[in-house]
Amino acid sequence: xxxxxxxxxxxxxxxxxxxxxxxxxxxxxxxxxxxxxxxxxxxxxxxxxxxxxxxxxxxxxxxxxxxxxxxxxxxxxxxxxxxxxxxxxxxxxxxxxxxxxxxxxxxxxxxxxxxxxxxxxxxxxxxxxxxxxxxxxxxxxxxxxxxxxxxxxxxxxxxxxxxxxxxxxxxxxxxxxxxxxxxxxxxxxxxxxxxxxxxxxxxxxxxxxxxxxxxx
Amino acid sequence: xxxxxxxxxxxxxxxxxxxxxxxxxxxxxxxxxxxxxxxxxxxxxxxxxxxxxxxxxxxxxxxxxxxxxxxxxxxxxxxxxxxxxxxxxxxxxxxxxxxxxxxxxxxxxxxxxxxxxxxxxxxxxxxxxxxxxxxxxxxxxxxxxxxxxxxxxxxxxxxxxxxxxxxxxxxxxxxxxxxxxxxxxxxxxxxxxxxxxxxxxxxxxxxxxxxxxxxxxxxxxxxxxxxxxxxxxxxxxxxxxxxxxxxxxxxxxxxxxxxxxxxxxxxxxxxxxxxxxxxxxxxxxxxxxxxxxxxxxxxxxxxxxxxxxxxxxxxxxxxxxxxxxxxxxxxxxxxxxxxxxxxxxxxxxxxxxxxxxxxxxxxxxxxxxxxxxxxxxxxxxxxxxxxxxxxxxxxxxxx
Ligand SMILES: C[S@@+](CC[C@H](N)C(=O)[O-])C[C@H]1O[C@@H](n2cnc3c(N)ncnc32)[C@H](O)[C@@H]1O
Numbered sequence: 172x173x174x175x176x177x178x179x180x181x182x183x184x185x186x187x188x189x190x191x192x193x194x195x196x197x198x199x200x201x202x203x204x205x206x207x208x209x210x211x212x213x214x215x216x217x218x219x220x221x222x223x224x225x226x227x228x229x230x231x232x233x234x235x236x237x238x239x240x241x242x243x244x245x246x247x248x249x250x251x252x253x254x255x256x257x258x259x260x261x262x263x264x265x266x267x268x269x270x271x272x273x274x275x276x277x278x279x280x281x282x283x284x285x286x287x288x289x290x291x292x293x294x295x296x297x298x299x300x301x302x303x304x305x306x307x308x309x310x311x312x313x314x315x316x317x318x319x320x321x322x323x324x325x326x327x328x329x330x331x332x333x334x335x336x337x338x339x340x341x342x343x344x345x346x347x348x349x350x351x352x353x354x355x356x357x358x359x360x361x362x363x364x365x366x367x368x369x370x371x372x373x374x375x376x377x378x379x380x381x382x383x384x385x386x387x
Numbered sequence: 388x389x390x391x392x393x394x395x396x397x398x399x400x401x402x403x404x405x406x407x408x409x410x411x412x413x414x415x416x417x418x419x420x421x422x423x424x425x426x427x428x429x430x431x432x433x434x435x436x437x438x439x440x441x442x443x444x445x446x447x448x449x450x451x452x453x454x455x456x457x458x459x460x461x462x463x464x465x466x467x468x469x470x471x472x473x474x475x476x477x478x479x480x481x482x483x484x485x486x487x488x489x490x491x492x493x494x495x496x497x498x499x500x501x502x503x504x505x506x507x508x509x510x511x512x513x514x515x516x517x518x519x520x521x522x523x524x525x526x527x528x529x530x531x532x533x534x535x536x537x538x539x540x541x542x543x544x545x546x547x548x549x550x551x552x553x554x555x556x557x558x559x560x561x562x563x564x565x566x567x568x569x570x571x572x573x574x575x576x577x578x579x580x581x582x583x584x585x586x587x588x589x590x591x592x593x594x595x596x597x598x599x600x601x602x603x604x605x606x607x608x609x610x611x612x613x614x615x616x617x618x619x620x621x622x623x624x625x626x627x628x629x630x631x632x633x634x635x636x637x638x639x640x641x642x643x644x645x646x647x648x649x650x651x652x653x654x655x656x657x658x659x660x661x662x663x664x665x666x667x668x669x670x671x672x673x674x675x676x677x678x679x680x681x682x683x684x685x686x687x688x689x690x691x692x693x694x695x696x697x698x699x700x701x702x703x704x705x706x707x708x709x710x711x712x713x714x715x716x717x718x719x720x721x722x723x724x725x726x727x728x729x730x731x732x733x734x735x736x737x738x739x740x741x742x743x744x745x746x747x748x749x750x751x752x753x754x755x756x757x758x759x760x761x762x763x764x765x766x767x768x769x770x771x772x773x774x775x776x777x778x779x780x781x782x783x784x785x786x
Contacts (some may be wrong), residue, residue, distance in 0.1 A: 257488065257491075258487060258488065258491070260491050260494065260495075268505075268506055268509040268510075271502065271506060272506065275499065275502065275503065275506070278495070278499060279499075282491070282492065282495050283491065283495075285494060285495050285498045285499065286498070286499060286502045287498060287502060288502045288505045288506060288509070295452075295453055295462045298452065298462070298463065298467060298471075299393070299394050299395050299396075299425065299428070299429075299452075299453075299467075300395070300396065300494075300497075300498045300501070301395075301471065301494075302395070302471050302472075302474040302475075302494075303471045303472050326463050327471070329472075345664060345667045345668055346667045346668060346669065
């Protein structure tokens with residue numbers, strides 16, 4: 172099964188560079204007759220890691236709108252940006268102004284990324300900046316991140332929309348066994364979503380799980 | 388009947404209870420002006436455009452999506468939901484854009500403008516203070532490294548003086564000002580074990596010594612600057628624990644706002660995250676004090692009182708930093724400092740005498756050097772710790 176917008180060359184997964192000649196992080200570039208491709212580094216992107224670990228059901232398509240919570244400097248977002256193309260849009264929420272400082276120049280080159288300096292916990296402060304979306308991607312490394320996702324999904328997710336969330340056991344609780352934490356978070360998410368995929372990111376990311384889900 | 392009002396980058400929308408649009412006012416056709424209007428709508432007071440839309444509504448009850456003086460609000464509200472679902476359609480029917488691409492562009496330009504404006508004001512004095520304190524730490528480390536080098540280097544020529552002058556800056560001054568061996572009490576130049584270096588060899592060492600002096604001066608100036616900034620943004624807290632420690636706490640917390648938001652139990656262990664982590668994982672004991680351990684109140688306290696001292700200190704810092712953040716006119720700094728002094732006196736008075744016994748001090752011969760070395764080691768440990776925390780933060784931010 173292929174993933175929309177993702178090409179495989181040998182062992183590597185790539186997205187077609189929407190800004191040829193420009194790299195985003197220190198990713199490898201592959202040139203083919205079809206154009207220039209950016210290798211998705213699974214050690215730098217959790218979605219990248221999930222794909223390397225076999226995730227095939229990635230709910231993504233050209234022209235879609237995405238709300239990205241915890242976009243940071245845009246490493247993963249840059250691949251999503253390649254995939255959704257010029258008609259799509261990523262609303263990237265990030266509360267660290269230092270990260271946004273690096274994100275703004277990226278968004279000037281990739282007009283489908285919109286940088287928002289804000290806290291995922293308080294959507295009331297930035298709701299006025301976004302439309303409803305087809306996908307919410309969350310990677311905020313916070314203990315209450317499942318609740319944050321549910322709250323945002325209720326407000327911003329279109330009917331039939333999907334979510335992807337990366338959960339780091341340590342940011343929920345350092346003392347509890349990761350498997351127990353994952354089961355717990357799954358239960359929380361299942362109050363609102365139906366989970367289609369759960370990918371353990373070991374060893375690419377230690378004690379991380381990646382969920383893909385849809386609203387019930 | 389109730390009307391709901393909400394806004395987004397294209398304009399302000401009012402809907403009725405059936406979620407039907409009843410009125411819409413488009414924002415001006417320019418990213419900067421749009422951003423201005425959005426900023427106006429974000430204020431607690433009613434903006435001109437909001438006044439205009441209210442005047443078009445017959446209903447008495449109006450519900451906004453965010454807090455507005457004199458009105459109720461509901462988040463999210465019906466109008467906001469309608470606006471976010473039908474943005475493209477509203478934009479098209481009101482002739483705001485001709486295509487999807489144009490709409491995307493409008494959102495991109497307006498929000499980028501707003502984000503950049505927010506970024507500009509996010510850099511406050513606390514960030515400057517953080518850079519300054521981190522720079523002094525780096526200067527200290529650099530000065531130590533350079534002095535260790537110069538001790539080796541100049542030691543080829545005049546090892547006796549290296550042994551004699553423990554103070555880093557004094558040694559650098561000696562080399563830069565005197566350079567050639569001179570008789571000093573107890574040191575006979577004729578007897579020196581040093582090699583006879585040529586003028587050009589010595590001059591290179593001298594240049595290096597001058598650099599150390601410049602760095603030490605810079606560090607002192609930076610310390611004055613820290614004192615000034617810290618007093619400016621956190622007068623009460625600075626009065627209690629002194630500027631460098633205030634700066635370090637703010638640097639760890641990220642901003643004064645965050646520090647002020649911490650409960651005192653967190654303030655007590657800022658800077659001891661590693662130990663806390665070990666404790667939570669089941670090895671090690673719960674950390675009693677982090678950065679605030681550097682405070683003289685704890686340093687001067689007898690060992691068995693330090694936990695208590697740290698708790699009290701943390702709670703005072705917690706209150707004082709809140710007052711500083713909210714720019715309260717109450718001046719609690721001086722009083723808290725006296726309170727702490729009194730508590731410290733009491734604790735010292737309680738101190739059992741046997742603490743003083745133990746090893747007799749018969750190593751005075753090397754006392755000076757040892758003292759010096761110890762503070763150097765302490766410093767290095769501290770630095771290593773900080774560096775690790777720095778790294779951790781960085782790798783978190785990276786993606
Ligand atoms: C692990 S990083 C994200 C990496 C990014 N998803 C990628 O793969 O390129 C987590 C980010 O979430 C941000 N973050 C944490 N809590 C947040 C919150 N409540 N609101 C917004 N951003 C948050 C952090 O500042 C950090 O940049």
